[in-house]
Amino acid sequence: MDQPLVTTRYGPSSTADDVLEGVDLTGVRAVVTGASSGLGAETARALAAAGAAVTLAVRDVAAGTRVADAVEGGGARRPEVGHLDLADGSSVRRFVRAWEGSLHLLVLNAGVVTSGLERTAEGRERQMATNHLGHHALAVGLHHALARGAAERDGSRVVVLSSTAHMRADVDLDDLDLERTAYDPQVAYARSKTANVLFAVEATRRWQGDGVVANAVNPGGVVTGLQRHFSPGQRASLEAAEAAGAFVWKSVGQGAATTVVAAVAPELAHTGGHYLDECREAYTVDDDASLVDHPHGVKRWALDPGSASRLWSLSEGLTRP
Template sequence: MPLPLIRTRFDAESTAADVLVDVDLTGLRAIVTGASSGLGVETARALTAAGAAVTLAVRNTSAGTAVADVVGRSTGRRPDVRHLDLADRASVAAFVAHWEAPLHLLVNNAGVVSAGLERTAEGRELQFATNHLGHHALANGLRRSLARGAAERDGARIVALSSTAHMRANVDLDDLDFTRSEYDPQIAYARAKTANSLFAVAATRRWADDGIVANAVNPGGIATGLQRNFSAAQKASLEAAEAAGVFAYKTVEQGAATTTVAAVAPEFAHTGGHYLDDCQEAYTVPNDASLADHPHGVKAWALDPDAADRLWRASEELTHPSH
């Protein structure tokens, strides 16, 4: 018998602020990647307002500094700002090398969408490299800090932002960089979002004994800067999904709620490898299920422990300094 789904008192209309009512995060140290715009800003603001010491890990430090100033004025606490380019292995390594404190919460929020094939300086397909590989390397580099944080606060958490888009495609371990097949930016994004969920499965299996759990979240449809690089085909697909009722747009505050649930809700304090949607653990659907029929589920392929293990080992090889 499968375990019952984890339920909370929050839903699709809840905001991050709702989740944090009467929650005191004083003493909690958090990193939020991609916190210079969109969901990352609201996530960082809400955590800071609840008392957390937040670091904005951003590629554009000028934008990050502006966000930190705004958050500081609104909350009375100013987040720290540090440079991080997830598509650049050296940048990830430098961030990790300069992080010395125990860490209680890592929010892998940053993400990119490309309209055509782009590659990193190392030849990796950009969406997979940024959305998955960079976060994989970051979390691995911060593992000891997370373990120290877990010892301080009875657990540490990682939140990986996935997407409904994961339902479009499983990870192709034989062609991670689209060197063998024709490039489709929507499929590339979908594979990366499936990888985000599989990361949560594998990280929890490996690190739970250290008190570290990881969960994946689908924030829902939110109009943010992420859509600025959509192609005409991507925009048309999104409009068709909206018209079909696959999703309805949320506010940024509502979109950040599911992230916040995974980050602080007691229901997810010591359990990981889950996929959350609308502030609840999502139900699993068959891999051949239609997105139109199951807009709030999670494909079985995104929770497959064997696939998660294979992806982890492949990601280790791709992010190892010797490569």
């Protein structure tokens, strides 16, 4: 028998502050990647306002410092700022080595969109490298800290940001770096977002015994710096999806709400491997379903345990020093 979908009392118009109203996160240590602007900055601000000790893991330390200043100026505990370039394996390893003590919440928020083929210094396709592989390496490296945090507070959580874009393409496990197929940046981004969901599936399978669960979230349509590198074709595709009713624009506070639900809602304290949309678990749709008809669904390919296991093994190989 299928398990009922996880629901909460929050919905499309809820904000991160709505979700955290009355929640005391004193004693919670959290890391938020990509927290120098947009959704990451809002998530970090909201968590800090609720009492969490937040570390902003950012590529641009100066921008991260400005966010920390703003959070402190708003009366919350000042976040720490740490350098992290997810497209650089050595940077990820340095961040992991520098971490001391337990960790209770890891929010894998950072992401990039490219308008054409770009490769990292290590030869990886940049969108997959940043959006998935770097986050995979970070989470695996911090697993010991998450397990320690789980023992302290009856569980730790990992939240990874995906997107409705996952409905465009499954991962190609035989060509993760897109070396053998014609390059389409939108397909490449979609594959990285499917990979984010598969990560949550396999991380939960591997780590739930340690008290660590992972869930993927779709923040919805939010205007952030992510769109700054869109090509004319990518902008046209976005406008067409909006015109077709595939999504409506949200404020940054509304966009961060589903992330915060995954981070703190009691309904998700001990269950993972889910894809959340509009502050609740999304319904599963067939792989040939259209985004226009099912804007709040999750494709079966993103939840496939076999694909999740294989992707994990491939990711370990690609991120090993």
